[in-house]
Amino acid sequence: MRATLFVSPGACSLACHVVVLEAGLPIHVVPVDLRDPAAPHRAVNPLGRVPTLITAAGEVLTENSALLPYLADQSPSSGLLAPVGTVLRARTQAWVGYLNAEIHTGCFRAINRPQRYCLDMKGQATVREQALLRLQEALEPIESALQDRATLDGEHFTIADAYLGVFGAWVRALGADFDRFTELHRFGRGYEQRASVMRARAWESTTQP
Ligand SMILES: N[C@@H](CCC(=O)N[C@@H](CS)C(=O)NCC(=O)O)C(=O)O
Structure with missing residues (x-):
């Protein structure tokens, strides 16, 4: 099979x-x-x-x-992904964990599906607003890591970069409030041009x- x-x-x-x-x-x-x-x-x-x-x-x-x-x-x-037991592998896994917990579940789930957190419409608008603010904070470490770098570890395109590209596109779709994340947008342009x-x-x- x-x-x-x-x-x-x-x-x-x-x-x-x-x-x-x-x-x-x-x-x-x-x-x-x-x-x-x-x-x-x-x-x-x-x-x-x-x-x-x-x-x-x-x-x-x-x-x-x-x-x-x-x-x-x-x-x-x-x-x-670097070999088992290496610091490089642990760093890549740390980014995967960060993207999964802080960016996807911690921010985008509330932005895209606020009804999962609050039943009334007014409450949902507040959940979404708060998650958008939280996303601004959560993107800061990524923006710093990408400074003068084409990838998160600065050398290899890893599973963390494959994952980050997804959120780069989602952030772009949120519009002008997120324009200041210039390193993430530069990374995103490179990502979208990769053959894969x-x-x-x-x-x-x-x-x-
Ligand atoms: N923690 C899961 C989250 C997966 C997830 O939420 N996927 C979304 C698409 S981005 C989905 O399938 N949503 C459908 C749903 O939640 O009903 C993972 O990282 O694999």
């Missing part, structure tokens, strides 16, 4: 899709509609979220924080779930 990665266009699963392409992994990528209660990934992931991976052995894996290193480790020579990213985005925008 060939491994299958479920993704949704524009979602955080783009990071795994990019890593699959960067590493040249023989994985079948399948698009799903997150609003469809019958979407195929729901049969294996009760949370109904992407990314969801079914390995060649039929094991189901979820969570970017697990999938990104798992995929990178299939191709050590890709340089997407262009290929993944083109495929996701033309392949119907």
Whole structure:
């Protein structure tokens, strides 16, 4: 059986899709509609979220924080993640953790789905407003890390960069309030020009779930 990665266009699963392409992994990528209660990934992931991976052995894996290193480790020579036990690997994992907890769950979940935090409309507007302010703070360490650097570690394009590019695009879509994050926007322009990213985005925008 060939491994299958479920993704949704524009979602955080783009990071795994990019890593699959960067590493040249023989994985079948399948698009799903997150609003469809019958979407195929729901049969294996009760949370109904992407990314969801079914390995060649039929094991189901979820969570970017697990999938990104798992995929990178299939191709050590890709340089997407340094070897086990190295400081470089720990630093990349720290960024993955930061992006996952602070940026995605800590900010974007409340910005994009405030109804998960408050039932009334007025409260939802407050949740969203507060999350936008929190995002301004949470982006500061990323902006500093990217100073004069093309990637987060300054040398290699890693799984953390594959993941950061997703949020770079989401931040850009928030408009002028986020214009001051010039290093992140520069990083984002480079990200969107990578062959793997262009290929993944083109495929996701033309392949119907
Ligand atoms: N902690 C999860 C979050 C995954 C996640 O929230 N994915 C979104 C797309 S960006 C999703 O599937 N949303 C559908 C939903 O929450 O119902 C991870 O990092 O993999």
